[in-house]
Amino acid sequence: MKPLQLLRRARAALGPSGTCAAVFMIVVLVAAVAAPLLAPYNPNAEALLDSFAPPSASHLLGADGIGRDILSRLMFGARTSLLGPALVVSIALLVGIPMALAACWYGGFVDSVIARVFDIVYAMPGLLLAVLAVSLFGPGLVPAVAALSIAYIPFLARIVLAAARQQRVSPYVDALSVQGFGAVRITVRHILRNIAPVVLGQAAIAFGYALLDLAALSYLGLAVQAPTADWGVMVSDETALQQGYWLPILAPGVLIVLCVLSLTVIGARISGERPQPYLLRRARKSAVAAPALTGAAS
């Protein structure tokens, strides 16, 4: 397919709001990857004369208490702020998908053991697991990411499981089974392929919430450590807060909100659902999980 055609199809699939969100995320990604080339300053270069400089031509978003350029810090901060959640979602998918597919395919005992494991992990908020991990292994991005990955496994795996169950009963699975294809081939090559949009969409939404959780941990000083540029670390700027300078805090805060909002919109569009709160899918009750809004605008 030609690239232009591909773009047009992506735009149609994402819709107007999804396209805006996707463009925004691409801009953020490019800024993160090309930060050393694009950023006007070194993110950690201190210039005390510029302390709390207001936005100007030399500092587009102003400077913080010790004169570090906020725009440069935001660009470099995007690297740690996006890398962490990307790892969390990848690990959670790598572990969660095989577990969900096994539970779906074998059912019975395997299914109930895996469901029980998910129940326990689910009872511990991601934040709590991360705090436990940090108190054992010391602060840093690695323990925080590891703990959050574990916490995100049940969220994603439950979605994969529910979607895979619907496929499991369809005739093509039986047909393949009769032809003698094995469990791995059918589940991975056929079932997983058919549910890929849902999984990808939910992964995008989970990415947004992992970003929030990691930023919160960095804010608390438990994940990314202070001098490093990171959005969560930037929000925790005490001196700016106490002295009434709001831009050094507002800028990373708004950026976090916009990223999560974009990811939610994109995720909802890809998985082909009307946008709805992530929490709905965490709920166990079918009454909550399937809101089936028929003709909502009547």
Add this chain to the structure above:
Amino acid sequence: MGRLVLHRLGGLLTTLMLSSVVIFGSLYLAPGSPEDVLFGSRQPTAAARAAVAHRLHLDQPLPVRYWDWLVGVLHGDLGTSMVTGQSVADRVGGHLGTSLLLVTLSMVIVIVIGTGLGAVSAMRPGAVDATANAVTSVSVTVPSFVAASLLISVFAVHLGWFPESGVGSGLGGELHGLFLPAVAMAIMNCGFLARISRNALREELQKEHVQTALVRGLPRWAVLRDHVFRNALPPIITAVALLTSGTFASTLIVETAFAVPGIGQLTISSVGQKDFPVVQAVSLLLVAAFVICNAASDLIQALIDPRLRTTRRTA
């Protein structure tokens, strides 16, 4: 109903037991021996190290150690703080009241504003609904620490209406100090609850029995109360329970941001001081809060909806 309560209690205990194994076992996952973890960065004397090793029964097999720990926890003995030497139960107990008040205050705000906003947007399709939808779409992505920083900046530093950190004395002073933290946690949750209650109410409003009731001439408010709202309650209650347990976890962030002396702040400062027994105790408490919230929501739903009074799992 009695059977349902027993069944729920059973499930509650199972989850609590299994997660207590995880929380207990996590101590042995850490690099180095458990007493190293417990001492953290401090340099213990040989005698202190031996005392701790003896108190932890490190010469005994793991299941025995777990059993001793569990019996201790059930008797209210959560261990001893490695920093202050106080019993953990006393430290946590002293902070628990403030956190409970904070979570209650936040959830009251969430329930009033969330269901209110959801009801309004369910009843008024069109511009009102669209506006509410736009507001809630954004508010569900505002994390509590960003909200906390902005609220401090505006209402505490610039306007000076509320204290920047800490809480006053007496119930009035405490509520005054807890208001901003409660709002910071409520912003995200209000959006969630508004969307869930809007969807639930909208779905019920479209049912044919509601039309029939209105056509039969029943007063509008009676139809709304008995036919629409009551039927829409189950997903709302489930959401409130989930949000409440989530709010308990958010106290970790918000109490630190506002320097509120609750269990959240205690936990984060204990992590900084490598005071593992305190972290362990609070983790258990938070898991218990999650499990209790879930069980409570199931029981309340059974009270409201007689159809749910069976022991069958709805999962």
